[in-house]
Amino acid sequence: MTKFPHEQFAKEYLQELLSPLGEVETSKDVTAEVREIDIWFQPTSVDAGEYIESLGLLGKMAATPAIIEPFRNPVTAEGIFSCVVKLLNSRAELERRANREDRRLDERQLPMLWILTPTASELLLNSFGFLTPEESQGWGRGVYFLSEVWRVGLIAIHQLPRTPETIWLRMLGRGRVQQGAIAELTALPLDDSLRANALQLLYNLQANLQANTPTNTAGDDEDQELVMAIVPLFQQHLQDAEQKGIEQGIEQGIEQGIEQGIEQGQRLILESFLQVRFGDLDPLTLTFLRPISALPTAEFTMLLVQLSMLAIAQTDRQPVLNLLAASVLNNRFSASAQSEQELPVTLIPNLLGLSPENLSLLLSELPQLSLEDLMARLSERST
Template sequence: MTRFIHDQFAKDYLEELLKDYGEVKPSEKVSGEIKEIDVLFTPSARQTANLQLLGLLGRFAEYPAILEPFRNPASSDEICDCIVKLLEVKAELRREAKGNKTKLQEETIPKLWVLTPTASPAILSSFNVNRKEEFVPGVYFLGDALRTAIVAIHQLPLTPETLWLRVLGRGRVQEQAIVELQALPLNHPYQQATLELVYNLRENLRVNQELEEEDRELIMRLEPLYQRDKEQAIQSGEQRLILRLLNCRIGEINASLIERVRGLSIEQLENLGEALLDFSGVADLEAWLNQQEG
């Protein structure tokens, strides 16, 4: 049953990463027998300049895209269902163009990216896939007319370019990606938002009573990262508060002293919060810091 939790995480995750670059429609219904596209993305012509930040995922988003992430390995039938969704979208676009008496432009037809944690040689062979030199290993294309690729996440190289897709993998592939995500610079535009989604996934899994062993291991591996981020957030808040109090008490302090304050532990920051009430000038702060460092 946890598959639905992971499915929702995948949709939220892709929407968060792509929302700045165009229109994202999660769970988009298509005509015919009731079917839902996981994520339908239409890029904005004005917002594609920074897509390289998303590496391989950014390349997928350069053109209209249907993204179908799977928690479990996609079966042949499931991949065929995805292709049917693509064909229904194409047929709908053709009808709209005909109704408007215009020609359907090839570049407006989405490409389908089936994101599967693993893909067996038998599955890949059954679709007669081929590789393209301009794409990394793990990306397999069907015939050009089908506008479809199967992305075997476990085969993607461990590079920054594939990070944002490997987060949607399973087991050690996903765990390694999360470690890399946590190690990104704090000012990276997608680090904090995506980590929050990962931690939300952790919380949603924790309240489930029927966890698979793999999900239990994921929760355990996320715990130290979660605690470290929580402590860093607390420490950052303490730093801002103490620096404001110091500015009020002894006036503006220079950059070197600010860096020394930021290097203090949470316990030291709390002690400084009490000690600064007796400070009358910058010399008192310097003496206190020297005492801590001594």
């Protein structure tokens, strides 16, 4: 699990948005003490006008080769110097390559450095000589440049206007700026592929934030607020999956199509969430994917929230397995006449003591078993 969830989110997020337009490398090394570039972008697509337009300000940035350096915290003077060194080293590397190939380096091949910072003080901007571009150039508020020869731009995300053209960059802001962009993201059309991909990366970010929050501290207050802003998106994503399932069911003319669509959507969310949070899934965890995916939407959402709140070591799967097993058993027996009867304390340990094959078989038979039948089956297998 990454120790820097916001940085990882920024890299994956920008890679997802820019990959349709060209080649994207993250954590690219450059020579001279091996400095790592966060995002290296090389445009290759020549017929992506509509997609570029959908990215707004980010699409305009993608018109040329670019080094993109997103900062979670406000960039400092030292941070700007470090970024400029990466730019100069990259330029020198391109020039050496051109010399080896005995060709002239086209200026259009030179990268533009973009520094993305959540905030930037007027003192910092003035000390470097950052200037606002002419209004006719169409960059808008919050975008600054050094003199043209430097090929350096800085975006102060907190100054960006709250418009559709800036939403994809405001997602990399902090506090209310980022939360506002998340709210706007959820309002986009359900069939918007950028919306779906960004939501998935937000779920990954939430899982990483939870995994990096110690159990004995309150953690970063701003991170906690961000987690709480992301949690409701689980419910909306599930509703989207349910709606798609209903539409598929209508097209097929059968109720089974509706149920299958919902279950497939919930399974994709669950599997992706567990993999991001805990890494590769063991056979026992995989066995629970199918019955958990069949849970009612409200119960499924609550389970995801409970899983996201588990602050455990990546190698310790027992609390996760306990929670998955309890959800399946409670769903089966709480709605029956046995709802007033508490589940035996040994039930879950005995269930999880089965092999993945036996557990899978027993879970498939669970809808037809009473609580007494289940206990008897487990007793038989333990003897």
